Amino acid sequence: MNGASVTPDVRRQLQEAVREIQVMAGLTDLTLPQLRLPEPPQNIVGLPMNRGLKPARGAGASPADVAARLRAQASVLDGQFDAPRALAVGITSPDYRDGKTTIAISLASTIAHDFGAQVLLVDADFHTHSVGEEYGLADRRGLADVIEGTASLQQVTNRFRQAPLSVITAGTMSEDPARLSRSEQLTPIINQMKAMSGFVVLDLPATLHSMNAPVLANRCDAVIVVARAGHTTQRELERVLELLQDAKVIGVVLNRQRSSVPAWMDRLLALPR
Amino acid sequence: MIQRKLIETFCRRAWILAIPVILAPAFVLVLVKHPAVYESSATVWVTRLEALDTRPAETNPASNAAKTQVQVLTDLLATASFRDAVATEAGLVPAIASPEIVRAAGDSAGRAITLAAPGPNLVSVAVRADTAVKAQAIAAAFISQYQARAAADGDRELAVVVDYFQKQVGLAQEELAKNRAELATYLKAHPGVEKTGTDTDYQLLGARVDAQGKAVDRLVQSLQDAQRTAAAGATGRASVFTVQDAPNLPSGSLPIPAAKTYGYPAAAAFLGLAIAAAYLYLSYRADHAIRSREDLLALDVPVLGYVPDLKMPALHRYSPLRWVAPSRRNYARKVAASISPLPSDRKIAS
Numbered sequence: 001m002n003g004a005s006v007t008p009d010v011r012r013q014l015q016e017a018v019r020e021i022q023v024m025a026g027l028t029d030l031t032l033p034q035l036r037l038p039e040p041p042q043n044i045v046g047l048p049m050n051r052g053l054k055p056a057r058g059a060g061a062s063p064a065d066v067a068a069r070l071r072a073q074a075s076v077l078d079g080q081f082d083a084p085r086a087l088a089v090g091i092t093s094p095d096y097r098d099g100k101t102t103i104a105i106s107l108a109s110t111i112a113h114d115f116g117a118q119v120l121l122v123d124a125d126f127h128t129h130s131v132g133e134e135y136g137l138a139d140r141r142g143l144a145d146v147i148e149g150t151a152s153l154q155q156v157t158n159r160f161r162q163a164p165l166s167v168i169t170a171g172t173m174s175e176d177p178a179r180l181s182r183s184e185q186l187t188p189i190i191n192q193m194k195a196m197s198g199f200v201v202l203d204l205p206a207t208l209h210s211m212n213a214p215v216l217a218n219r220c221d222a223v224i225v226v227a228r229a230g231h232t233t234q235r236e237l238e239r240v241l242e243l244l245q246d247a248k249v250i251g252v253v254l255n256r257q258r259s260s261v262p263a264w265m266d267r268l269l270a271l272p273r
Numbered sequence: 274m275i276q277r278k279l280i281e282t283f284c285r286r287a288w289i290l291a292i293p294v295i296l297a298p299a300f301v302l303v304l305v306k307h308p309a310v311y312e313s314s315a316t317v318w319v320t321r322l323e324a325l326d327t328r329p330a331e332t333n334p335a336s337n338a339a340k341t342q343v344q345v346l347t348d349l350l351a352t353a354s355f356r357d358a359v360a361t362e363a364g365l366v367p368a369i370a371s372p373e374i375v376r377a378a379g380d381s382a383g384r385a386i387t388l389a390a391p392g393p394n395l396v397s398v399a400v401r402a403d404t405a406v407k408a409q410a411i412a413a414a415f416i417s418q419y420q421a422r423a424a425a426d427g428d429r430e431l432a433v434v435v436d437y438f439q440k441q442v443g444l445a446q447e448e449l450a451k452n453r454a455e456l457a458t459y460l461k462a463h464p465g466v467e468k469t470g471t472d473t474d475y476q477l478l479g480a481r482v483d484a485q486g487k488a489v490d491r492l493v494q495s496l497q498d499a500q501r502t503a504a505a506g507a508t509g510r511a512s513v514f515t516v517q518d519a520p521n522l523p524s525g526s527l528p529i530p531a532a533k534t535y536g537y538p539a540a541a542a543f544l545g546l547a548i549a550a551a552y553l554y555l556s557y558r559a560d561h562a563i564r565s566r567e568d569l570l571a572l573d574v575p576v577l578g579y580v581p582d583l584k585m586p587a588l589h590r591y592s593p594l595r596w597v598a599p600s601r602r603n604y605a606r607k608v609a610a611s612i613s614p615l616p617s618d619r620k621i622a623s
Binding site: 235241259 | 280564572581582584611
């Protein structure tokens with residue numbers, strides 16, 4: 001990473017915020033930091049709490065062991081799933097630079113860091129290729145190539161030794177990203193991803209700027225919408241929710257929130273958060 | 274409950290309060306200047322000129338010599354020629370000036386003069402100007418011009434009166450001479466009637482002569498009075514309009530009223546506060562962006578969490594190249610990626 005160094009305080013700040021998001025989304029628990037696997041995704045609010053799984057921390061727990069244990073434990077939930085037991089979470093937002101890629105990366109990184117679980121971070125935004133650029137994998141083949149059939153999923157998955165996080169870039173720039181999004185191959189590809197990793201986090205395009213976003217969102221088990229504080233308007237968010245009405249939107253994350261109100265005034269007036 | 278968005282709008286734009294607190298009063302203090310004003314005053318004693326007072330008798334019991342004089346002076350000030358004369362004598366008009374300039378100066382001088390009657394025989398003249406010398410000059414010129422006109426008017430009046438009485442005396446003396454001639458003719462025609470004293474015609478003629486003689490005496494007396502008054506001249510007139518306190522040279526300017534000193538900036542501050550409040554309210558109403566949980570709950574959307582605005586290290590934040598340096602952009606992504614960083618050797622797992 002070049003340029004400005006990342007201070008531990010800032011990183012911790014982001015991790016805590018993302019952990020809270022995980023709890024609210026039903027991915028983890030407040031009291032027992034456990035990685036959860038959901039019941040069949042519902043169309044709306046939150047994923048219901050499910051029986052927890054043992055944390056992946058502890059001596060000798062390698063990422064591969066954890067992933068295997070997750071899948072084994074998931075098999076206990078017999079009959080509760082018609083779909084694969086892993087979870088594909090799509091992250092989208094109304095506009096560019098709202099922070100969806102940041103949230104996607106931080107969500108994937110936090111789960112990988114806290115639980116050592118195999119997490120697959122997929123760049124499904126065929127317009128911007130942000131995730132690949134962030135990890136220095138911009139020139140690698142990726143999801144687009146898999147959909148086109150010019151590469152296999154294993155070939156484009158960038159896994160690293162001693163790192164539970166794997167990355168799939170958007171791949172070769174396509175002249176017709178819409179066609180890629182509507183490809184019938186996408187659903188089985190996502191199922192394959194879920195078979196490879198307990199969690200798949202997809203960085204989707206901006207909903208108001210790409211009609212691919214709703215199409216891709218419909219293929220996810222859960223969708224989180226990222227709104228940028230002070231920029232995203234209520235009308236824009238309503239429009240996004242309207243476009244994603246067929247997807248499983250589990251909630252909204254407010255990104256780049258900052259308050260101009262001094263703490264003393266906040267306490268004095270007992271303002272709602 | 275107070276809405277967070279309202280307080281946020283206020284705090285985000287708290288700088289707008291600098292307008293009523295600092296800018297508006299400063300603006301007023303700089304632009305609204307209170308020029309120095311000097312006041313010169315004079316006091317005049319006035320009396321009614323009983324003998325030759327040709328003014329109609331005052332029927333209003335509340336009126337007195339001073340009030341009458343103030344009215345006369347006010348009427349005089351209403352005439353442009355008098356004002357022009359005052360301005361010229363006060364030195365407000367350049368040596369060669371167009372009638373418009375003279376008229377303007379006269380109007381200015383007229384506006385500067387204030388008259389009052391503090392007592393039944395006391396008239397005060399106050400003049401305000403931007404310099405002390407000017408104020409004194411205008412006051413002195415005003416009094417001087419009035420006295421000159423009054424003197425001219427008085428002379429004219431007295432001349433008319435004297436002329437009148439002279440003519441009347443002449444006519445009366447002619448009549449007296451005629452009556453005497455008739456009496457002498459009658460006595461010549463009737464010698465010895467003055468001894469008998471019973472002749473009615475003689476008595477009648479004698480009575481006419483006596484009466485006419487008395488009339489001539491009265492007229493002569495009036496003529497002498499008028500001539501005496503005319504001979505009195507300035508001394509006589511001075512007793513009518515006496516300057517007790519000559520126009521003074523002010524030593525300092527008039528104090529600025531506290532209402533102007535403090536009132537204007539306070540009014541400006543209040544107006545600025547109103548403008549600022551209106552702007553804040555409009556900003557609040559026009560802000561449809563999502564800023565807090567309140568806004569999301571209004572949409573009936575579950576809120577999963579909040580990610581704060583991540584701050585770069587101060588040194589980098591304030592770098593001159595911060596707007597173009599790629600390091601500032603995507604800083605949050607870098608933070609996110611650092612949570613679970615990829616190993617530096619980047620050895621791909623098989």
